[in-house]
Amino acid sequence: MANVSLKSIVKSYDGQTNVVDGIDLNIAEGEFVVLVGPSGCGKSTTLRMIAGLEDITAGTLSIGDCVVNHVEPKNRDIAMVFQSYALYPHMSVYKNMAFALQLRKTPKDEIDRRVKDAAAKLGITEYLDRKPKALSGGQRQRVALGRAIVRAPACFLFDEPLSNLDAKLRAETRAELKQLHQQLKTTSVYVTHDQEEAMTLGDRVVVMSGGHIQQAGTPLEVYGMPANRFVAGFIGMPAMNMIEGKAVQRDNGVGFVSDGIELPLTGKLAEHAKQAIGQKLGLGVRPEHLSLTSNDNNAPTINIDVQVVEMLGAMMDIYGTLANGQRILARTEARPVETNSELKLAIAIEKAHLFEPGTYGANLRCDPKGSH
Ligand SMILES: Nc1ncnc2c1ncn2[C@@H]1O[C@H](COP(=O)(O)OP(=O)(O)OP(=O)(O)O)[C@@H](O)[C@H]1O
Numbered sequence: 339m340a341n342v343s344l345k346s347i348v349k350s351y352d353g354q355t356n357v358v359d360g361i362d363l364n365i366a367e368g369e370f371v372v373l374v375g376p377s378g379c380g381k382s383t384t385l386r387m388i389a390g391l392e393d394i395t396a397g398t399l400s401i402g403d404c405v406v407n408h409v410e411p412k413n414r415d416i417a418m419v420f421q422s423y424a425l426y427p428h429m430s431v432y433k434n435m436a437f438a439l440q441l442r443k444t445p446k447d448e449i450d451r452r453v454k455d456a457a458a459k460l461g462i463t464e465y466l467d468r469k470p471k472a473l474s475g476g477q478r479q480r481v482a483l484g485r486a487i488v489r490a491p492a493c494f495l496f497d498e499p500l501s502n503l504d505a506k507l508r509a510e511t512r513a514e515l516k517q518l519h520q521q522l523k524t525t526s527v528y529v530t531h532d533q534e535e536a537m538t539l540g541d542r543v544v545v546m547s548g549g550h551i552q553q554a555g556t557p558l559e560v561y562g563m564p565a566n567r568f569v570a571g572f573i574g575m576p577a578m579n580m581i582e583g584k585a586v587q588r589d590n591g592v593g594f595v596s597d598g599i600e601l602p603l604t605g606k607l608a609e610h611a612k613q614a615i616g617q618k619l620g621l622g623v624r625p626e627h628l629s630l631t632s633n634d635n636n637a638p639t640i641n642i643d644v645q646v647v648e649m650l651g652a653m654m655d656i657y658g659t660l661a662n663g664q665r666i667l668a669r670t671e672a673r674p675v676e677t678n679s680e681l682k683l684a685i686a687i688e689k690a691h692l693f694e695p696g697t698y699g700a701n702l703r704c705d706p707k708g709s710h
Pocket residue numbers: 351357375376377378379380381382383384531
């Protein structure tokens with residue numbers, strides 16, 4: 339096992355634009371880090387640079403204590419698992435898993451022990467004699483995982499390994515992968531565009547956009563204290579509501595106004611808003627922080643026109659609009675609600691955020707000194 343360190347890593351394919359634009363990331367020994375972001379943000383490129391499958395344009399990449407910028411992929415002691423499985427079709431499952439060890443001239447009984455051990459861990463023992471084409475997608479992905487495990491590398495690299503599986507199998511395999519990491523504790527870097535996968539798998543989630551890291555933190559940190567509008571919108575499902583308006587000073591405190599709506603701000607949020615009176619801001623409220631009733635009678639409320647109600651079972655999603663036309667989505671406990679009616683929703687204002695304007699507008703609660 340080893341730590342992996344990226345210092346000011348840059349990648350340009352055409353010598354003009356940087357698709358990875360100065361990434362700094364330290365992945366601790368044994369840590370499971372997930373790179374997540376929209377299509378084209380540079381996740382696979384970053385992973386492929388760690389693997390040695392792409393040249394690094396600038397910066398320093400270290401695995402363990404060694405700078406590996408110019409080390410061949412096969413000498414980096416990493417194992418990569420791809421979305422496409424990349425199995426050898428003419429070889430049996432056993433052979434597929436044993437192949438890399440045979441190349442390394444590992445003794446036969448040692449290979450046998452490792453292959454059987456990995457197969458047992460992954461529940462594929464009964465398929466060892468089959469060819470990949472006689473397996474389902476989920477079974478093939480297990481073989482691909484097995485092939486990585488038998489090598490006992492310093493680091494696993496995963497590029498969207500579950501995206502070819504159907505939703506149920508994806509969720510199951512995800513849980514198994516997590517369990518596997520708890521057993522093996524091998525340093526892992528995992529790429530996905532699925533925020534839910536990132537949140538459930540990662541010890542740490544690295545949110546990328548436009549070749550930059552927007553935020554790196556535990557799942558709870560990126561959910562609870564998103565550094566900017568991009569992270570706020572990307573992490574969390576359904577996405578955070580953003581009410582555009584500005585902070586105002588009133589005799590009795592600080593408020594947030596947005597065309598005909600005024601909400602009193604309290605606590606830390608009020609303190610931060612005070613520094614930005616009169617400026618354009620977005621009030622970010624997660625759908626799950628809106629409720630039909632509140633235990634706190636002083637909670638500020640908004641009125642929405644209910645357009646659509648989607649029952650989810652215990653919970654429901656209410657789609658509506660504010661008087662000023664802005665769309666609002668609330669996820670609340672399921673209860674009969676009429677469409678085309680007006681509904682009062684309480685805001686858990688202590689969990690709300692204020693953001694500066696723009697795609698990457700900063701969260702006022704995340705000041706650079708790190709105190710919230
Ligand atoms: N071999 C290549 N040559 C030129 N440009 C490339 C190459 N590979 C990737 N790119 C570009 O680099 C950018 C980042 O691509 P990358 O594959 O890293 O994105 P990604 O975050 O993995 O996206 P996805 O979620 O779609 O897999 C994209 O704009 C892509 O078009």
